[in-house]
Amino acid sequence: MTTYVYAITDAAHPLRLSDVAGVGNPAAPLRTVRTKDLCAVVSDAPAELRAKRRDVAAHQDVQERLMADGSCLPMRFGLIGPDDEQVAAVLEEQHDTYAQRLGELAGCREYHLKVTRDEEDLLREIVRDAPEVRRLNDRTRHNRGPHDDKLMLGELISHEVQARQAHARTDILARLAPTAVRIENSEPTKDHFLITSFLVAREQTAAFAQAVRTEAQQRGDRYTFRLYGPLPPYSFA
Structure with a gap:
């Protein structure tokens, strides 16, 4: 199953996402992919993903909830990775870039x-x-x-x-x-x-x-x- 990526946060983010749903119909449950310092908020990617109003709104709702509690790097609608392991590998490879950008966007x-x-x-x-x-x-x-x-x-x-x-x-x-x-x-x-x-x-x-x-x-x-x-x-x- 491919992985849909909503945003990247630091590992200390509270991630209050229990009442927020992901893209797809039925809505995909949210989960996290973590490394030592970073976290990606993800879900299973729908078999067919289009920029429908419901899915675009769900994508933005996740990001709005994250931003209400701290800094996050919002991903564009439709970003899909091969699987959770590959998402984690990218977090590790791009750690310094993501960490710097999170600091720049904090509170903005x-x-x-x-x-x-x-x-x-x-x-x-x-x-x-x-x-x-x-x-x-x-x-x-x-x-x-x-x-x-x-x-x-x-x-x-x-x-x-x-x-x-x-x-x-x-x-x-x-x-x-x-x-x-x-x-x-x-x-x-x-x-x-x-x-x-x-x-x-x-x-x-x-x-x-x-x-x-x-x-x-x-x-x-x-x-x-x-x-x-x-x-x-x-x-x-």
Whole structure:
């Protein structure tokens, strides 16, 4: 039987899991795989595992219970080992790495922030503030103009969008960083110019959330801030 892995803790963790069930239908009983200093919370892996709502919720419930009592390294949904012996072998092989990471995550939670900027408002700002963009925009709007002008206008606008988004991203992160232990940035997307995970100490969570609210209020309706959390610190595990 293969082994489903939920999280790794240190050996002293209280592991209050008697009323929490694992993935699968019927729900798999939880158990632990221990070495001298570390512990993996595991169960039998279902024969067929899919990211169904019930199983994802069970996976997260186990991690939330562990994090309520101490530090843990949350594993991504669907992590399966060949058997308990192989899980124990990995705990031994990676002991120093896991122990260090557990220390870094002690008392911390993850928050995930996505920020968007109203596209039309950004384009109006660029046309207003960039003379060359304004000139080419007027020329191509009122006259057909050379094809090269349209290409140049598109390139200038693209450059301005990236530059202004990068400046806003740097500014926002500079204001929020003091309340975080660590930051992990993801690549911007078409919809979100800022996608960042923050590792926040428990005693700083209120200050961090307030800093996000303050930043959103100061930037107004032109920006949309979406904050998710607190979450298990997947991005830092």
